Amino acid sequence: MSLKPKSNWELIKNGMFGENTIFRMAISLCPSIAVTNGMKNGVALGISVVFVQTMVNMTVSLMRKFIHPKIRIPIFMLVIAGYVTIIDLLMATYARPIYKEIGLYIQIIVAFASIFARAEVYASKNKVFSSMCDGLGMGIGFLLAMVVISFFRELLGKGTLFGYPIVSGSPLLIMILPAGGFLAVGLLMGFFNWIDMRFFGGKGASGV
């Protein structure tokens, strides 16, 4: 990581913008295309990720001194799976309609590269509170990305937001289909790269 330790606020900001999971790191793209055809789904998944990411980072950081490096990966897996199960069961009980639509993707959070990566590169090496801040930042970054993508997709594809009609006329049906997801993510990523290059002197996404 960087040479100078970052303040907690910087950590959150970094997760939200500088190393935004989807637009900057280009990881966890699968859910960003699959569930962003409506804002409701996108926000629900985003919030779940915020919760799981923060809690995983906290737990991993707490346990970091006791985990043998050779078995760290299964341990992280177990921790993530534990929190995902909590969310899964909670949603299945209290948010039945949404769960029916995105339940699969809630379970797939276990395999999210972004959560796993933060546990590996940050939480397993840093103190509890800064790890939580990092996780929170990353989670919020993901949530923001989901909100932005699903905002455009639902608005253009259905003419609604959270299911409420906003514009009339014939919508661009393609935007709520998978192809539209790729279009939206690609164009937004390009847009944020442009902002970064134009206003912050960046060099664009690393493009890995």
Place this chain on the structure above:
Amino acid sequence: MATEAKAHELIVSVSPHVRGQETVARIMWTVNLSLLPAFIMSVYYFGPLAAFVTGLCILSAVLSEHIYQTSLKKKSTIGDGSAFLTGLLLGLNLPPSVPFYIPIVGSVIAIVITKLLFGGLGYNVFNPALIGRAFLLISFPKLMTIWSEPTAQFVAMDAKTTATPLGVLKEEGLAKLIEIFGDKTDLYMSLLMGSRAGSLGETSAIALLIGAALLLYRGYITWHIPFSFIATVGVMAWAFGGQAGLFTGDPLIHILSGGLILGAFFMATDYVTCPSIRKGQIIFGIGCGAITMMIRLKGGFPEGVMFAILLMNCFAPLIDRGVKSKKFGAVKEQKEQKK
């Protein structure tokens, strides 16, 4: 000695010092010209609205290319005719009666998303006009499948809506299709001349063939893709297209209807998105034909030319990589290696 006064400023450049006459612009504008007969037939059959739709496509394609390039401080390449061609092809691929925003949306998608974001002419993976049309078809499935009946009067009329021959064939069978047009000869003649429902430019096979003949004569396209494409469609239609079992289908109906002629001669042959080695082009054409017939016979859409070409566009680089042109002196080398 080298510092002696020179009477002339000499240009130094790498050989060869003479070049052929062909330019990208010349090729593109010739292709545009070759689509003129089809455009005229579209206006003849579907009235001034056809000219409006096609014109709007061309205008918005050229404008969006110009605006994109000038706003990014790049050299505007609208003069090379490729944006014009994309607009024209998109226009000829649209149904006659579409709302005004459909050509605009389609052209912007075709030019900006499909071509310019990938780096401009030469770098696009897919045929821009077809992506534009695919985007529209998926986004506006209803509007994009309202087919008006040809009036053949050069005037705007409240044309009745009807189904395309392929639509009828798919939903109601061959007998019904023949019944609509009178008898079989009438059907063939209507398909050949273009007096049938369909996209603006695809209906008149004869007009398209005139344009294709120009391109073939100038050597801008070769027979490989159109022939293998159409032949595959014909063979598959004959083999699998009949109701009475294998080898009872009517290949001519499948060849003359839909967008096959337009697609095979003008869009599958798009230089950038087709393989550049002739042997590979035959594979490409066969692939296009096979996918077209699979969609027409078994798929959800009545017409499959567009998706067939787009799918095969994905394979073009792979085909080019796998197929090698016959290399001079290579035969002998291989024999020696075997020893």
Place this chain on the structure above:
Amino acid sequence: MSKTATFERGIHPKYRKELAAGKSITQANLPQRIVVPVSQHIGAPAKPEVNIGDEVKRGQVIGSTTGFVSSPVHSSISGKVTAIADFPTSVGKMVQSIVIESDGKDEAISFKEHPDYMNLSADEIKTIIKDAGIVGMGGAAFPTNVKLSPPKEKTIDTVIINGAECEPYLTADHRLMVEHPREVVEGLKIIMKSLGVKEGHIGIEENKPDAIKAMESAISGEANIKVWPLEIKYPQGAEKMLIKAVKGREVPSKGLPMDVGVVVQNVGTALAVYEAVRFGKPLLERVVTVTGNGIREPKNMMVRIGTLMSDVIEQCGGLVDGAVKVISGGPMMGFAQWTLDVPVVKGTSGILVLAEDEYVSSDQYSACIRCGSCIDVCPMGLNPSILSIYSEKGFYEDAKANNLFDCFECGSCAYVCPAKRPMVQFIRLAKSQVKP
């Protein structure tokens, strides 16, 4: 005439041979000063054998060979050596050159004649050819005696004289065949004898009917020599293409003509061989076509080796006002010159001056549109478009994997390219960046 022989693919550029085809070969004026580069050939440069201030005569050796693949240079005038220093040459390099100021007398050393030249042994012929400094005069300038001394394991059964002259504009070989057909045939016979070969061919493009006629009458009575009219197509005169057209054999990739038992010699070389063996004359002069719309009087001239191009151009009336480009050699593979003060060397087949109307700029080029035109014309069956793209993007190893080194830079791809891409430049760049 029967069906014309040719190779696959190739292009049909505008030939513009009519500018100089009808002009008989004229003797150029005795130059005031000559500049003789010690390296006019492929191989080791010659070593200067004279010092500044020495008096030399015509035909005297002024640079001697330094290796097997090397060739001596001779003075083509009589006079005094005034400088030995680096001077620009027509290929753009600075090369050590010997400058001789003429004394106007044009005295020659005595040449050893062989009236019974057909009785010489193969080795004697090769030695004479080597000492005469004869190199391939079609442009590549490979020492001829080396070509005539193939390794023992290669059996040579055919000699082909290259009279295709497929480069547009050039007519030097054409005029030679029309004016000296007998000498060319004798040269061919000497070459055949030196190789112990029974079969001789002369390949001539069909756009030179008078040359074909002259050669056909010159070979009457020679049972084992045949004249082949070739289809008018560029690059018909490339060695490998010529062998394919005449013998139907394909020189393998990375191979040489001798791998398929063939030696190819240029018309000019055959003539030089004859003159060297019969009259003992070293290679002192050659036919140069001075042509193009940029020159006032297109001519075919017998020019002494070392004469400056500016001298030659002056004798052809000088450049017209719109002249933009001076090329040593033909328009397809020749070298553009930045100065006219470069000498005519053994491999200079022409001086071509292009006027504005003939010149097509390739400064502005666009992305490859993958039209495949270059693939259709590449005589070697390569994929020039992908080679140029690899080179443009710096993937030189990938270019190599696509048979980069089979390319002999004929320029057909660049000629047909609608995007006006400098294909040959890209390919040369890639070639310079990777090892063969």
